[in-house]
Amino acid sequence: MNTVWSSLRDEFPVLKEWTYLNTASFGPVPLCATHAAEAHFKHRDQAACLDFLDWFTDIESIRAKMAALVGASPDDIAYIPNAATALSWLLTGIDWKPGDHVLTLTDEFPNNLYFGSALEKKGVGASTVPVPDGLFSLDALRDCLTDSTRIVLASAVNYSTGLRPPLDEIGMELRRRGILFYVDGTQSVGALPTDVHNSKIDVMAVHAYKWMCCPTGIGFAYFSPQVREWLEPSIYSWRSHKDWRNVDHLHHGAPELPTTALKYEGGMQNFPGVYALGAVATLFESLGRNNIEQQVQTIAAATRDKLRTAGAELLSDRHPHYDSSIICGRFEGVDASRLAVALHQRRIAVAARKGNLRVSPHFFNNEEDMTRLADGLHHVLPLLR
DSSP, X not given: OXXXXXXXXXXXXXXGTOEEOBTTTOOOOOHHHHHHHHHHHHHHHHHTTTTHHHHHHHHHHHHHHHHHHHTOOGGGEEEESSHHHHHHHHHHHSOOOTTOEEEEETTOOHHHHHHHHHXXXXXXXXXXXXXXXXXXXXXXXXXXXXXXXXXXXXESSOTTTOOOOOHHHHHHHHHHHTOEEEEEOTTTTTTSOOOTTTTTOSEEEEETTSTTOOOTTOEEEEEOHHHHHHOOXXXXXXXXXXXXXXXXXXXOSSOOOOSSGGGGSOSSOOHHHHHHHHHHHHHHHHHOHHHHHHHHHHHHXXXXXXHHHTTOEEGGGTSSSOOSSOEEEEOTTOOHHHHHHHXXXXXXEOXXXXXXXXXXXXXXXXXXXXXXXXXXXXXXXXXXX
């Protein structure tokens, strides 16, 4: 690990106490983000919050950073408290008709599955694309599309298996058929490249508490210009009118909505969270997006090697589309949940999901972390068999 990545570890205090390989659950918050949030609280007291409009100016520059991260325009980006909020804005804003159809993938994150049941009362049907034994097929997805399919919901990376479906190919197929494409980028953005234009994504949500290494309660969503033409806000607030900055004389009457994604945000924002998000974005910019991706893929490959050596069966060894930073393995005769707990007792943070041991390293991990993982597996696996 070169000097840049080694020195960066000081930004993450958790690494002094833990071998942290669980970013798919929570990304550790770097000191720069903590300091940015603390600085905002300190400034509030110093200025008595009289300059609160300046806070909105600040978050516009951070909005631009989020847009650049996913290949969008700042006008396309809205701040969100979590991914479920953006998905709710979208699905409650669609003019559903009886017989409409929603499609998602098998074993998706619950956000993308629960809405199918919730929409049944409107006569909307829902189904999942089968992924037998972890094998994703674009042909299988095509076979599940019907003339009534209104939207496909997918994660850029599956939280429990590490599946990284080919978004560009899926998006092209859906655009050709006039079907909306929603992507949850929470498990990819910050580690792996996601481009909303290349993938023909209509709406994408990113809760920044995982691979963006931010506190919970802050994230961003992309809304394409085409979607913004028909999707009405589900929240109206004093910022709904385009002249909302004129706080001495706020508009009364029907608001004239802005044309940008800002119209979905509502009123006051999670400013400490946004400032933390901005600090992390600046850190990422200093490292370089391509460098981060290369480092993530390098450490993910090393993780696969350690799991294989310990006897794990990896989906990535059998099927394509598992080149993500979420590495999942099964050990014959070993309960994954008990294995995760045993590793926790050795200060190795991992997770268990759907029978898999899930290891999710980020760019701050290094070879020493991999050695500790291998040693931990060597010691605990015989005790669990």
